[in-house]
Amino acid sequence: LGEGPADRQAAMELAATLGSDVDRDEWAAACAHEGLAPADAAVEELLERGLARDDGHVFSFSSGMLREALLERAAQAERAAAHHRAAAAAIGEGAAPASSGPARSERRGRHLLAAGDARDAIDPLLLAAEARLGGGEAGRAEALVTDLEAALDASVPARVRARLAILHADACRLEGRYDDAAAWLERAEGFETELDHAERARTYAV
Numbered sequence: 001l002g003e004g005p006a007d008r009q010a011a012m013e014l015a016a017t018l019g020s021d022v023d024r025d026e027w028a029a030a031c032a033h034e035g036l037a038p039a040d041a042a043v044e045e046l047l048e049r050g051l052a053r054d055d056g057h058v059f060s061f062s063s064g065m066l067r068e069a070l071l072e073r074a075a076q077a078e079r080a081a082a083h084h085r086a087a088a089a090a091i092g093e094g095a096a097p098a099s100s101g102p103a104r105s106e107r108r109g110r111h112l113l114a115a116g117d118a119r120d121a122i123d124p125l126l127l128a129a130e131a132r133l134g135g136g137e138a139g140r141a142e143a144l145v146t147d148l149e150a151a152l153d154a155s156v157p158a159r160v161r162a163r164l165a166i167l168h169a170d171a172c173r174l175e176g177r178y179d180d181a182a183a184w185l186e187r188a189e190g191f192e193t194e195l196d197h198a199e200r201a202r203t204y205a206v
Helices: 006-018 024-031 041-049 064-076 081-094 099-114 117-135 139-150 158-174 176-205
Strands: 022-023 052-054 059-061
Touching: 006 022, 006 064, 006 081, 006 099, 022 024, 022 158, 024 081, 024 139, 041 052, 052 158, 059 064, 064 081, 081 099, 099 117, 099 139, 117 139, 139 158, 158 176
Parallel strands: none
Antiparallel strands: 022 059, 052 059
C-alpha cells in the first residue's frame, strides 16, 4: 500500500480513519466528500494477503499495525483532519444503516474533535453522553464530557459549560459519588448565574 496513485493511498487512509471495521457504503460516502473513489483493488490486495477480513458489506483490518501505519501516513501528509471531517460527514448522513443512536453520535463527535472542530462536536457528544447516562453508562458518559471540555476554549458560552457540569453531576450521582455531584451542581449554578448576568446586560443595552 506504500505505492500506487496518491488517491488510492488517501482512500485507504480514510478507510483506516473510519475504524478497524469499515462499512463499504460509509467509506464510499466519506470518499465522495474528498473527491475520492473507494480503493476496492487495494482492499482485494489486503484480503489476498490475509491483512483484512471480508464480511460482505464490511471489511476489517486484520493487522492493527497496518491501520496505524495508514493513520500515521495521513498525519505526516497533513491529511488526517480532512479525513476526520469526511468521516464525520458520512456518519452524520447515516451512510451505514447499522450505525445509529448514541454510538453514531459519539463516532461523529469524536471525528470532529480529532479534526480540531470542537465547537461542531458539542451537540453530537452531548447527545451521546446523555444517551449513555440514560443507559446507565456513567463512566463512558463522563469520559465523553471530559474529552469535549478539554478541547473547548474559554470562549464557549456559559450555557454549554452549565450543561457539561450537569452531565458530570448526573454521572457522579449514578455512581454514588454524591459529594462530587454536589460540587458539579454548584459549578453549573455558577455558569447559569453568569448566563443570567449576560442576558440582563444585553437587555439593558437594548
